[in-house]
Amino acid sequence: MSCHQMNTYFIFDSLSQVMQVEKECKKLGFNVNVRITPRHLSSDCGVCIVCNSLLEDGIVSIINDIGVKIKAIQREENG
Amino acid sequence: MREIIYLDNAATTWPKPPKVVDAVVNYINNVGGNPGRSGHSMSIEAARIVFDCRESIAKLFGINDPQKVAFTHNASYALNIAIRGFCQKPLRIVSTMMEHNSVARVLESLKDFGCDILFCPCDKNGFLDFGSFEKALYKRTDLIVVNHASNVTGCIQDLKTISKLAKKYGSTLIVDAAQTAGSVPINISELGIDVLAFTGHKGLFGLQGTGGLVFSDNFDYKRIKPVFAAGTGSKSESLTHPDYLPDMLEFGTVNAVGLAGLLAGVEYINNLGIDKIFEGETIFRKMVFDELLHMENISFFGSRENSTGVVSFIILGRDQSEIGFVMDKKYGVMTRVGLHCAPLAHQTIGTFPTGTVRISPSAMTKTDELKKAIEVIKCLATK
Numbered sequence: 030m031s032c033h034q035m036n037t038y039f040i041f042d043s044l045s046q047v048m049q050v051e052k053e054c055k056k057l058g059f060n061v062n063v064r065i066t067p068r069h070l071s072s073d074c075g076v077c078i079v080c081n082s083l084l085e086d087g088i089v090s091i092i093n094d095i096g097v098k099i100k101a102i103q104r105e106e107n108g
Numbered sequence: 109m110r111e112i113i114y115l116d117n118a119a120t121t122w123p124k125p126p127k128v129v130d131a132v133v134n135y136i137n138n139v140g141g142n143p144g145r146s147g148h149s150m151s152i153e154a155a156r157i158v159f160d161c162r163e164s165i166a167k168l169f170g171i172n173d174p175q176k177v178a179f180t181h182n183a184s185y186a187l188n189i190a191i192r193g194f195c196q197k198p199l200r201i202v203s204t205m206m207e208h209n210s211v212a213r214v215l216e217s218l219k220d221f222g223c224d225i226l227f228c229p230c231d232k233n234g235f236l237d238f239g240s241f242e243k244a245l246y247k248r249t250d251l252i253v254v255n256h257a258s259n260v261t262g263c264i265q266d267l268k269t270i271s272k273l274a275k276k277y278g279s280t281l282i283v284d285a286a287q288t289a290g291s292v293p294i295n296i297s298e299l300g301i302d303v304l305a306f307t308g309h310k311g312l313f314g315l316q317g318t319g320g321l322v323f324s325d326n327f328d329y330k331r332i333k334p335v336f337a338a339g340t341g342s343k344s345e346s347l348t349h350p351d352y353l354p355d356m357l358e359f360g361t362v363n364a365v366g367l368a369g370l371l372a373g374v375e376y377i378n379n380l381g382i383d384k385i386f387e388g389e390t391i392f393r394k395m396v397f398d399e400l401l402h403m404e405n406i407s408f409f410g411s412r413e414n415s416t417g418v419v420s421f422i423i424l425g426r427d428q429s430e431i432g433f434v435m436d437k438k439y440g441v442m443t444r445v446g447l448h449c450a451p452l453a454h455q456t457i458g459t460f461p462t463g464t465v466r467i468s469p470s471a472m473t474k475t476d477e478l479k480k481a482i483e484v485i486k487c488l489a490t491k
Contacts, residue, residue, distance in 0.1 A: 043342045043355045044144035045175055048159030065147030072345040076147045076155075096173065 033106045035082035039092070040071050040101040050078050050088075053095050059084055070103050113441045113477045118259050118287060118418050118448075118468035120309045120316060124373070125472065128313055131372035135365045143364050144341030154364045161371040162354070168374055168382075169304060169322045170295030176323040178357035179367060183286040184210040186305035186321045189357055190282050191215070191253060193332035198222030199250035202241070202279070204265070205456045206234045206258045209449045211284055215253065230456050233411040234263035236270070245277040252279045256294070257287040260453040260466065261410030262393065262418030264292060271300030280331070286310060290373070291389055291416055291471070293382045302327040311385075311470070312377065314370030317363045329353055377471070385471045389417030392469045392478055399482045406489050409457045409464060420457075420464035423489045428465050431488055435465075439484045443467050 041047050047063060054061045059080065066077040080088055082104055092099055114122050135157065141150030143158045159174070166174040180186040191201075191214050203215055205227045215225045228241045236254070245252075252274050257264045267283065274281040282303045285294060289304075290311025296304055301324060308318030323329045330351065337349040338359035350356050377385065396419050397412045409420040423431055432445035446463040447454050454460040469478060 042350070042352055043175070043340075044155050045159055045162060045354050048155050049163075049174060052156075052159065052163075063147075063152050073342060074344040075144060075342055076152060097175075 035104050036079050036107045037082045037085040037088075038067065038070055038101075038103045038105065039078040039080075039088070039099055040066060040073075040103070041077070041097065042100050044075055046097045047076055047078055049095060050092055050097055053091055054078070054080075054088055057091060059088055059091065061088065067105075070101070110440050113439075113481050115467040115469060115473070115478075115481055116442045116444050117310065117470035117473070118466065119444055121311065121313050121470045121472065123472055124313050124369070125376040127376060128315075128369045128372040132315065132365055132369040135368035139364075139368070142361055145339075145361065157368050157371060158362060158364055161367040161374070164371055164374040164378075165306075165320065165322060168294075168377070169289075169306075170297050171322060171325050173325055175353050176325065176329065177320055178323075178354040179318065179320040179362045180357070181317055181363065182309070182319040183284060183305050183307035186307075186319050187211055187253075187282070187284055188214055189335055190303050190305060190321055190332055191218070191251070192335045193357075194251055194280065194282070195221065195223060196333055198224070200224040200226075200248060201251045201253060202226050202228060202244045202249045203253045204228050204236055204241075204255060205230045206236075206260070206263070206265075206453045207253070207255050207450065208259055208284065208286065208453075209451070210286070211253050211255065212450075212452055227452060230263075232457055233409070234258045234261040234453060234456060235411070235414075236265050238266075238269065238273075241270075242273055245273055245279065249277060249279045251282065253282045253284065255287070256283050256285045257292065257416045257418070258410075258450070258453055259287050259418060260420050260448050260450050260464065261457060262287075262415035262420075263410055264288065264414050264416060267299045267301065274302075275300060280327075287416060287418065290377050290382070290385070292386050296322060296324050303332070308366065308370040308373070312370060313373030313470075313472075315363070315366040318366040318370045321357060323353065329356075332357070334359075380471055388471060389469065390415075392417045392473065393419060395475075395478060396467070396482060400485060400489075403486065403489050406485070409459065417469045418466060419468070420459075420466045421485070422459065422462075422464050423485075426488075428462060431465050434488060435481075435484055441481045441484050
């Protein structure tokens with residue numbers, strides 16, 4: 030097992046989508062955070078959703094259920 | 109301090125529920141960030157409040173997708189954005205004679221763009237003449253714009269029939285709900301509305317400077333093109349304005365402090381129950397009609413039924429501005445006198461160009477206040 034935890038970043042087109050996803054995930058007990066989008070992931074000036082990669086599949090399922098389009102998903106090591 | 113009876117809620121509601129004031133103060137003191145323009149905690153908290161407001165508006169108007177709520181400065185901005193955004197080429201547009209200038213002036217200006225505009229007649233109470241309306245639709249009509257309820261007579265148009273006709277003749281339907289949002293139940297999906305424009309500072313008890321557009325789940329919102337371009341906090345690398353909601357129709361920083369208040373206003377409405385609010389307005393209206401209709405020197409405009417709490421009247425032989433002035437200065441009763449930015453409506457009911465005195469309660473109006481105002485009107489009418 031790696032000593033480094035993997036994080037998954039979900040990028041969306043709009044802030045409003047980020048807020049909707051955050052609210053829905055928290056309502057269903059998924060621990061997600063909203064943070065400034067890492068500059069190497071997007072040149073956008075917005076925010077994204079980040080979570081432990083172990084939660085990724087569940088969160089994708091939630092996002093699909095509420096009909097929000099994911100712009101990009103990126104996994105990164107949390108050093 | 110003198111006692112005030114505020115009956116100008118069709119212009120803007122007052123007082124606001126205490127929780128609206130608390131929400132605004134809390135935003136100013138404790139939130140403060142710009143939603144979507146930064147990624148720090150204060151900005152994100154502001155964005156959460158804006159989203160909660162978006163979601164509450166979506167629920168209130170019966171749509172599933174909160175992203176299909178776009179906030180604007182008020183209903184006039186919303187209507188301009190929707191109507192002008194829809195008119196990418198000269199179109200035929202059918203509307204009604206009861207429109208506020210927020211629609212009438214927009215349509216009138218589109219004549220210069222080559223649009224064919226028709227304002228359909230309404231009866232003396234303001235209700236749409238469906239015979240003329242359907243006849244108008246025989247000629248291919250791209251867009252129908254209607255006022256849900258008049259700010260002059262309070263008459264509520266039959267949106268179900270209007271939307272059925274819109275579907276039958278293949279027209280898009282935009283509804284101006286400035287006078288009904290928050291005081292009349294509206295389910296966009298059930299009523300068959302394509303696009304609804306609302307203001308936040310009237311029946312929804314929010315602040316001035318808030319309003320928006322709500323799109324039906326089935327409507328292809330890309331048929332409306334952005335009429336402005338601006339920063340949106342998204343897609344910042346591009347010089348092209350976003351083509352997805354809500355960013356597509358939100359230009360620059362939204363009025364987040366206002367939306368904090370609007371969110372609390374919608375919660376207030378939900379707690380009271382919008383059916384109860386409408387019932388209360390109906391009771392107020394009937395009370396005014398029952399108390400004053402028999403008086404010889406008062407003329408009323410509008411119907412006792414199928415209307416909001418807005419009541420227009422004139423005291424015969426008197427300057428109506430004087431009536432409004434005396435009601436304010438001597439009795440502390442706030443009304444609105446004149447044409448109410450709806451000259452076509454006053455032409456329809458026969459009160460152009462002098463207008464009427466308008467009283468309009470809200471869910472915060474107390475029965476005793478209305479009774480006192482009625483006594484004042486009786487007193488002025490018998491002088």
